Amino acid sequence: MTGAEFLRQLNDMLADVTEEERREAVRYYEEYLRDAGPEQEQQVLAELGSPARVAAIIRANVPGSRAEPAPGAPAPEPAPLRIRGLAPDTAACTGTDAAAQPAPAGAGRTMLWWILLLVTSPVWLSILAVVVSALAGVIGIFVGLAGVLLSVVLAGVICLFVGGVFAVMSLPGLAADLPNTLVGLANCLASMGIGFLLLALGWAVCGRGIPALIRALGRLLRAAGQGIARAWASLRRAVKGGD
Amino acid sequence: MAFNTGAALMDALVLSIVAQEPTYGYKITQEVRAVMVVSESTLYPVLRRLQKDGCLDTYDQEFAGRNRRYYRLTEAGRQRLADYRREWRDYRRSIDRLLLGEEENI
Numbered sequence: 527m528t529g530a531e532f533l534r535q536l537n538d539m540l541a542d543v544t545e546e547e548r549r550e551a552v553r554y555y556e557e558y559l560r561d562a563g564p565e566q567e568q569q570v571l572a573e574l575g576s577p578a579r580v581a582a583i584i585r586a587n588v589p590g591s592r593a594e595p596a597p598g599a600p601a602p603e604p605a606p607l608r609i610r611g612l613a614p615d616t617a618a619c620t621g622t623d624a625a626a627q628p629a630p631a632g633a634g635r636t637m638l639w640w641i642l643l644l645v646t647s648p649v650w651l652s653i654l655a656v657v658v659s660a661l662a663g664v665i666g667i668f669v670g671l672a673g674v675l676l677s678v679v680l681a682g683v684i685c686l687f688v689g690g691v692f693a694v695m696s697l698p699g700l701a702a703d704l705p706n707t708l709v710g711l712a713n714c715l716a717s718m719g720i721g722f723l724l725l726a727l728g729w730a731v732c733g734r735g736i737p738a739l740i741r742a743l744g745r746l747l748r749a750a751g752q753g754i755a756r757a758w759a760s761l762r763r764a765v766k767g768g769d
Numbered sequence: 770m771a772f773n774t775g776a777a778l779m780d781a782l783v784l785s786i787v788a789q790e791p792t793y794g795y796k797i798t799q800e801v802r803a804v805m806v807v808s809e810s811t812l813y814p815v816l817r818r819l820q821k822d823g824c825l826d827t828y829d830q831e832f833a834g835r836n837r838r839y840y841r842l843t844e845a846g847r848q849r850l851a852d853y854r855r856e857w858r859d860y861r862r863s864i865d866r867l868l869l870g871e872e873e874n875i
Contacts, residue, residue, distance in 0.1 A: 561795030573809045580810045587814030
């Protein structure tokens with residue numbers, strides 16, 4: 527095909543666009559082929575494609591070019607644009623020109639957030655890990671304290687019990703060996719006294735220490751929550767500012 | 770894999786080429802094709818649309834015994850180009866941040 531044939535066919539193919547658009551387009555391609563020069567003509571014609579294809583691209587992409595609804599199949603989209611120096615698309619991506627059809631801004635932003643969340647996962651996952659282990663530590667301290675308390679109370683009960691039992695058991699020995707039995711009895715009474723003291727300690731800790739501990743824990747958790755919320759808010763601001 | 774780029778980038782490139790000096794369709798096409806994989810038949814609708822939007826206007830000037838049509842930037846086109854350049858910087862920054870990471874200072 528020669529350049530003149532191309533232009534004539536293009537003119538025929540554009541029969542359904544407005545007179546003005548047809549003149550403009552034919553004039554443009556006429557000049558285009560001249561500027562390319564006769565030695566480039568065949569190469570340019572091959573690159574442009576058939577007059578039908580060029581006409582379809584004009585119809586599809588020049589606003590207001592249609593004098594009447596175009597009959598037949600939908601016009602071909604121009605090929606997706608790609609940056610030079612990079613290999614062609616893989617098959618899966620070919621023909622998807624996402625940027626040509628602007629996605630809703632909200633969806634794009636949500637997508638960006640997900641990507642950001644994924645990319646920053648090493649940071650926030652480690653922060654999460656620290657928070658979780660801190661919580662586990664606090665709970666561990668709590669359980670440990672409860673264990674100590676339990677053993678204090680248990681020790682008190684054992685002291686009371688053992689002291690009482692030995693005291694009762696030593697009573698028959700009073701007549702046989704008064705001094706030694708008295709010493710033994712004193713030991714038993716001392717043990718029972720210690721038992722009472724330990725129980726009182728347990729009571730005091732249960733009544734006052736544990737509520738105070740729970741209050742302190744609550745304050746700690748609230749402060750941690752506020753700190754995380756503040757960090758999140760400033761991260762959001764930083765991301766918004768950078769968009 | 771290649772990065773698909775949209776119609777807006779094409780508009781921006783055309784406006785930027787014409788902003789340097791008024792020039793003609795074939796030359797604009799070659800300059801765009803120097804950086805982007807784009808069919809020769811893609812540029813005409815872009816030029817025509819930018820012209821209709823009032824971003825470009827044309828004038829004819831004699832060259833080698835014929836009239837050649839030159840495109841030049843209008844005031845609206847200058848404004849549009851400034852907007853595109855600003856948007857491009859923002860876009861590039863976002864992409865760089867995600868793709869290259871924070872340590873890359875561009």
